[in-house]
Amino acid sequence: MSDAETRIVVVGASLAGLRGAESLRQAGFCGALTIIGAEPHRPYDRPPLSKAVLTGEVAADATTLPNLVALEADWRFGDPATGLDRTQRTVTLASGEAVPYDRLLIATGASARGWPNAAEAGLAGVHTLRGRDEAEALRRDLAAGPAHVVIIGGGFIGCEVAASCQALGLTVTLVETGPTLLAKVLGQHLGSVVEALHASLGTTIRSGVKVAALEDDGAGRVARVRLADGTVLPADVVVVALGAVRNTGWLAGSGLACDEGGIDCDAQGYVLDESERPDTRIAAAGDVARFPHPLYPGHRIALEHWGHAVAQGRHAGRLLAGLAPEPYAEVPAFWSSQGGITLKSVGLTTGADGFVVARGSLKEGRFVAVYGREGRCIAAVAFDCARWLPTYAEHIAAGAPFPPETGGVDAGPFAVLPPAFPEPAEPTSSEKDAA
Numbered sequence: 001m002s003d004a005e006t007r008i009v010v011v012g013a014s015l016a017g018l019r020g021a022e023s024l025r026q027a028g029f030c031g032a033l034t035i036i037g038a039e040p041h042r043p044y045d046r047p048p049l050s051k052a053v054l055t056g057e058v059a060a061d062a063t064t065l066p067n068l069v070a071l072e073a074d075w076r077f078g079d080p081a082t083g084l085d086r087t088q089r090t091v092t093l094a095s096g097e098a099v100p101y102d103r104l105l106i107a108t109g110a111s112a113r114g115w116p117n118a119a120e121a122g123l124a125g126v127h128t129l130r131g132r133d134e135a136e137a138l139r140r141d142l143a144a145g146p147a148h149v150v151i152i153g154g155g156f157i158g159c160e161v162a163a164s165c166q167a168l169g170l171t172v173t174l175v176e177t178g179p180t181l182l183a184k185v186l187g188q189h190l191g192s193v194v195e196a197l198h199a200s201l202g203t204t205i206r207s208g209v210k211v212a213a214l215e216d217d218g219a220g221r222v223a224r225v226r227l228a229d230g231t232v233l234p235a236d237v238v239v240v241a242l243g244a245v246r247n248t249g250w251l252a253g254s255g256l257a258c259d260e261g262g263i264d265c266d267a268q269g270y271v272l273d274e275s276e277r278p279d280t281r282i283a284a285a286g287d288v289a290r291f292p293h294p295l296y297p298g299h300r301i302a303l304e305h306w307g308h309a310v311a312q313g314r315h316a317g318r319l320l321a322g323l324a325p326e327p328y329a330e331v332p333a334f335w336s337s338q339g340g341i342t343l344k345s346v347g348l349t350t351g352a353d354g355f356v357v358a359r360g361s362l363k364e365g366r367f368v369a370v371y372g373r374e375g376r377c378i379a380a381v382a383f384d385c386a387r388w389l390p391t392y393a394e395h396i397a398a399g400a401p402f403p404p405e406t407g408g409v410d411a412g413p414f415a416v417l418p419p420a421f422p423e424p425a426e427p428t429s430s431e432k433d434a435a
């Protein structure tokens with residue numbers, strides 16, 4: 001079959017899908033391109049949704065991503081894929097249409113994990129945040145000036161929403177089951193620094209306690225949050241920020257290896273079937289892909305990083321265009337803005353057995369912390385000093401010794417501290433042991 005007769009379908013019209021489609025065209029693919037999106041919107045950017053969109057500095061509908069390349073694609077918005085038949089090579093849509101493909105890019109990302117009690121989750125004033133419509137709804141509730149906002153979950157989204165609420169002058173309580181905010185990702189030492197930042201902004205932090213129930217006002221609106229220790233917090237708005245589940249439900253019955261932690265891929269980016277065989281017609285990219293990374297051997301990882309969705313989307317485009325790129329090995333990188341501070345990280349802290357403060361100091365709240373595992377640098381986190389990070393990214397990519405060597409501008413020797421990740425340090429479903 002010539003390239004012009006080949007049909008490529010992209011499922012997921014967001015960052016990874018868009019950049020993947022562009023990369024297909026840049027790689028010279030000239031056949032039919034169909035892009036299927038569950039949402040009614042053109043691809044848009046999610047990072048502003050927990051930041052400038054909530055504070056009202058950017059309108060939710062001003063987040064549309066630019067097309068960097070003319071795509072000449074057949075776009076299907078608001079018609080989610082509901083099934084995949086790999087024998088017939090069709091993607092079924094909610095409208096009933098069966099869209100044929102010769103090659104397929106799966107880029108369906110993730111959704112916010114909802115509050116587990118459906119009746120409580122359905123109360124007015126209870127929000128999750130993943131998409132533009134959710135951000136718009138939360139923005140409206142916050143703009144109405146609620147007396148009390150309660151955020152459940154002290155991960156990145158919960159922390160960013162708390163900072164945005166503070167910027168609006170609202171009274172905020174952040175409830176986190178772990179010992180500190182962000183302890184799972186950064187460990188307790190750095191988590192405490194983040195906690196001090198949010199306390200200084202005015203947020204009340206309740207760490208180490210679970211939320212037991214959301215209670216209503218008798219008229220269908222949330223009024224209180226009851227904690228497991230018996231405390232009752234008044235709440236006019238509740239934001240459930242309990243992480244993400246990957247959008248793989250539509251792949252049920254396809255024979256592909258997937259669950260709520262992602263769809264398994266090989267090192268190239270081809271999806272794996274339930275017997276771990278690659279399907280070389282199908283690649284996955286972005287938050288939905290769970291893949292082996294050479295810097296973190298032994299298991300597959302799924303990331304929730306903007307830069308990764310771009311890089312892996314582009315990689316998958318080249319792969320499906322037949323350019324046979326090298327195995328995907330981009331060093332993970334992430335940023336978060338909270339209360340005027342930018343936190344940037346490179347690498348992954350998972351499994352770190354120690355960290356050092358390599359520049360600045362935790363006390364000053366301006367530093368680079370480098371994490372190590374078994375004598376190698378595996379991650380670095382810059383707090384309010386991102387310009388120091390590129391050097392450490394090179395250390396991580398090269399598997400440089402940990403603790404980082406002294407000399408140059410660094411002030412070592414460094415005291416190696418335990419990162420103090422909370423127990424249990426079980427891998428999550430987005431980190432799966434590789435076969």
Ligand SMILES: Cc1cc2nc3c(=O)[nH]c(=O)nc-3n(C[C@H](O)[C@H](O)[C@H](O)COP(=O)(O)OP(=O)(O)OC[C@H]3O[C@@H](n4cnc5c(N)ncnc54)[C@H](O)[C@@H]3O)c2cc1C
Binds near residue numbers: 013305
């Ligand atoms: C509020 C928020 C703030 C963030 N801030 C940062 C940040 O500061 N820094 C950072 O590095 N990262 C940040 N991220 C993460 C970053 O935005 C994601 O990593 C990125 O959006 C992933 O892109 P993706 O295309 O893989 O998935 P998504 O952006 O989730 O897109 C997947 C798309 O697929 C669609 N879809 C799902 N199921 C189907 C189906 N069955 N059929 C068709 N379409 C389907 C979805 O509707 C969605 O449009 C943030 C994320 C959120 C939600």
